[in-house]
Amino acid sequence: MGEKGHVEVKKVLHLGSLNNVMMMVFGKCYDFLNGDGVILEELVNEGYELLGVFNWNDHFPLLGWVDLQGVRRRCRCLVSKVNAFVGKIIVDHRMKRVSGGYVASETVGDFVDVLLDLEKENRLSDADMIAVLWEMIFRGTDTVAILLEWVLARMVLHPEMQTKAQCEIDEVVGSRPVSNNDIPNLPYLQCIVKEILRVHPPGPLLSWARLAIGDVCIGDKLIPAGTTAMVNMWAITHNANVWSEPDVFKPERFMEMERDMNIMGCDLRLAPFGAGRRVCPGKSMGLATVHLWFAQLLQGFQWFPCDEKPVDLSECLKLSMEMKSPLICKVVPRVVA
């Protein structure tokens, strides 16, 4: 802000979120300008790019052996790099145990430690561990960053809501830094996050595709075994038969009618983390992170539009549903009396 007179939040949120996940998963923060941090950022970006590529081979299996766009070659190359990167971290964790640097009953470990403790009973192979760890990094990073970008865009567009949420924080928290324990006492802030998850769900098609493994009846429709189905959560959350004024951004709706609505997968009118066996395993962590960071960003700063780059709410569906034009805004520190 000091240098340019405006801030593009996307990159900052992405790197912050990546380090948040890395800290929980590998117990380590990275410097994204040097060394391993640069490699990690390259691996994550290559993964997102490959998942977003339109691959002709998916639609014309006969082309299978040709690999026209080189997608398979790039995937193979990425897999071997991820195996080397994550494999080394697992080896480092094992060495620490051998040298007495980690004692399961005494040390607060990270997610790799949790998996290594499991190993004795369930004998997770290294390949399984690498897959689980990479999935956590991959699914946990952008969802949080993208959701926060939508939250901030809405705050810039609706200054009266921004002020209302800031007053709530000031009343409940005062001048000390807001913490995790304050979140249950900030109902309006939670309503804003719920309304963002309704209007701009980062995973609008949940996990993209599901396969019916047996015949299923939904209402009066038969879904035969072998059918590939997609759950369009975006369509449900924008359906006028389900939601009143679905296109209006109105956090207050959750203060009134839907005060206790559970968004963790029990109520299919709003299930932004999916539901059932494949529900998002990071939902509690993701929601806790978004609530806390949003509260901190509102407590510490005032968010304004940038005259040259007005907020554009157009959507772009990649692995997650992102803002088509990244948010650019002005940010001024707040002083709380």
Ligand code: HEM
């Ligand atoms: C606010 C942030 C997040 C949102 C909106 C979100 C949303 C989702 C959605 C919609 C799915 C598909 C569920 C389904 O098909 O039923 C999913 C899956 C998944 N999420 Fe999240 N997620 C978030 C944060 C996280 C975090 C922080 C992690 C891990 C640290 C994570 C890890 C995963 C994994 C591993 C899967 C795949 C589960 C499977 O295929 O069985 N997510 N997430």
